[in-house]
Amino acid sequence: MKKISYLPLILLILIAVGCEFDEAPKEEVQTEIKKPKPSIKEYGFTLDDYQVYRDTVRSGDSFGAIMDSHGVTRGRVFEVSEKVKDVFDPARINVGKPYTILKSKDSLSNVEVFIYEESRINYTVVNLKDSISALRNKKPVTIKKNIVSGVITSSLSAAMDNEGLSILLADKLADIYQWKIDFFKIQKGDQFKIIYNEKYINDTVYAGLANIEAAVLTHYKNPYYAFEFGKDSLSGFAKFYDEEANSLQSFFLKAPLKYSRISSRYTKRRFHPVQKRWKAHKGTDYAAPTGTPIWSTADGVVIKSSYTRGNGNYVKVRHNDKYTTQYLHMSKRNAKVGQRVKQGDVIGYVGSTGLATGPHVCYRFWVYGKQVDPYKQNLPSSEPLKESLKPMYFAKMDSLKKDLGQIKFKEI
Structure with a gap:
């Protein structure tokens, strides 16, 4: 009788059973790695290291009263006031101005820093921690260049408002042209183009108009150009000249008041x-x-x-x-x-x-x-631009005039 070999059959059975009981693939578990929150830095301090209190000076407030409400003794207030008076006058804090107080995070909760904002940009830091000191500083400011074109239908300020622009820009433009153009005779259809710069704190917070670099205003269809160049030695204000380097400033203003x-x-x-x-x-x-x-x-x-x-x-x-x-x-x-x-x-x-x-x-x-x-009257103009400065002026003016030429005038 012939012997039957069962070995191949046993191997097939084992392979089949092994396939049935293979483990299902495991799902990958992704672990989310939490990134640490970026520390907040302001006024040169890491605010996470302190208890932070922000407020504004209110009617009746004084530096002493504010310090007293945060646990600083009168003796300490007097000591601080005496030591920082050459930089910061505690008696001259103004209603509506913001201030920030930094206090220690320990159980004592001592006032370590007082920060007073004179403006959106300028502030003073009074350090009360160890050696008392005061320091004036500025927030980081960036300048952004802008262009605008507009047409006048009633007034310059209304035209600026139609473009969503600040009244400060209208005031500045009127100041530049106040010797050359009678704004009481402004005409419907007069046009303007402006290249100007604005200030921003930390690239985001608007901090006001920086300056106007160049402008052209058509009045009775005549173009009046204005290009910034240098500053007045007495007032410190920017000076403006036309295409031929003639000063826009005159001995007399056109009117004794504005917007009337x-x-x-x-x-x-x-x-x-x-x-x-x-x-x-x-x-x-x-x-x-x-x-x-x-x-x-x-x-x-x-x-x-x-x-x-x-x-x-x-x-x-x-x-x-x-x-x-x-x-x-x-x-x-x-x-x-x-x-x-x-x-x-x-x-x-x-x-x-x-x-x-x-x-x-x-x-x-x-x-x-x-x-x-x-x-x-043929009224006199102010002092002309020096001959030695004209080559530099014309080089700057040519570049700005080309930039103005790229801006299209708006029509009614």
Whole structure:
């Protein structure tokens, strides 16, 4: 009888059983690695190391009262005040200004640092921890360049608002052109293009207008260019020049106040609204709300600051042997006889004192003692750009003018 070998059969059975009981593949378990939170750094301190208290100075607050509310003794406040008074005057903290207090995290919870913000950028650090000290500092500021184009339908400020721009930009542009363009005669359809810079704290928080580099404003279809170059040695303000390196600044401002309207011009025959008779009106009336600042249109010396029945409160300024100006109907005078004033200094405020039917300033102008219409005078310009600086100026101007040319004018 033939023997049967069962070995191959047994091997097949074992292989089959082994396949049935193979373990299912294990699922991979992913472990999430938590990243540590980045530490918060501000004012040169790692805030995670402290208890942080933020607040603003309120009416009735003082440095001593704030420190007292956080457990600092009066003796310690006096010691701090004496040691830091050359850098930080505790008596001059202002309502509405933010401050930050850093306290130790231990059980004592001592005040270690007081930080007072004078502005969005400038702040003072008062260290109370070991040796008392104070340090002025600035937040990191970045400058971002912007361009804008707009068209005027009613006023410059309204045009800026239509573009979603700050009124500060309108003010700055008006300041640049105040010697060349009469903004009381601004026309519907006048256009502007501006290259300007803005300040940002930590790249995100808007901190205001830095400067205007270049602008062009079309007025009566004539382009008026302005390019920033250098600063005034006395005021520190930026100076602007046109395409031919002529200063945009003039000896006289175009008007003695900002954003108003001319209610009556210089004329030899006008019906007086109070006296009810025809007479010469040898001034230009600018209607504006009571309290609007009135400024001197040029450098000079105050020769009169008084009150009369007709003029009301008024100030008169002699600019040189040739020119004199006068400002009438003020609600309040802000200049004394003998006082030297600079162009743009506030010498009073709009009112309706004297023979006036409403709030306005009557602006009068003399040339060699004769009253004239200032808008018909060929008034002098300021000091021209030095010849030695012109090559540098034209190189900068050419580049900026090309950039302005890339911006399209907006139409109504």
